[in-house]
Amino acid sequence: MENKVKQKFSSYPDEIKPKMESLRNLIYEVAQATEGVGELEETLKWGEPAYLTSQTKSGTTIRIDWKPKNPDQIGLYVSCNTTLISTFRTLFEDDLTFEGNRAIVFPVDKPIPKKQLMICIQMALRYHLDKNR
Template structure:
């Protein structure tokens, strides 16, 4: 983990840090097991941990964060220029909470819906490959 990203994770409250690390681990797990994705680059974008498919340009950037103004949730964000959140909403509208066309929010007091989250991550990491662009 890069120093600035590590500092960001260290800044999360004690009860939030494991949730953020769990979501980060899922992103890496999905990337490792998804054809065409390649190695991820971990960095900060807009002060948030971000995961880019830099070597293959297979997908769109995924950002994750927790914000004090919404302490009861963590977020996963994708580019608002994609159709991903619209697709996620169609697939998982009863299981996940969305905002606009860029965010999925997960309550911090419940386990991550791992299967649905992994599908969303995979679709984001393969977005350009699957769109044929």
């Protein structure tokens, strides 16, 4: 983890850090298991931890964050220029909560719906490979 990202993770409140680390680990787990993704680049974009498929350009950037203005939720963000959130909404309308056309948000006091989220992460990491199919 690069220094800027480490600093960001260490800035989260103690009760938020484990959720954010779990979300980060899930992104890496899915990336390793997903064909065509390759290595992820971890950096900060807009002050948020961001995960890019920089070598293969297979997918869109995934960002994650917790914000003090919404202290009861964490979010997983994708580009609003993609069709991903509308697709996720169609697939998981009953299981996930969405914010506009850019985010999936999770209550900090509930478990992350891992099964559904893994599918969403995989679709984001393969977005450019799969969008013309």
